[in-house]
Amino acid sequence: MQKIFISIFAVLIGYILFLVGVLGLFPLVIAVPLFFISILISVHFLNERGRFKGFSSSRLKR
Numbered sequence: 001m002q003k004i005f006i007s008i009f010a011v012l013i014g015y016i017l018f019l020v021g022v023l024g025l026f027p028l029v030i031a032v033p034l035f036f037i038s039i040l041i042s043v044h045f046l047n048e049r050g051r052f053k054g055f056s057s058s059r060l061k062r
Helices: 002-023 028-048
Strands: none
Touching: 002 028
């Protein structure tokens, strides 16, 4: 759960940097990749949990 909050916080920081970059106060060359990477990492954390790992082989031998 802590990873999700950190990733949401990173996306917010990246978004603020992107907006400041669009205004011309921060270089867009730095802001756009940071924003993209923070979105990519947050999607990875949200998608990683709760995967189906298959049935155990001992149960199938009955």
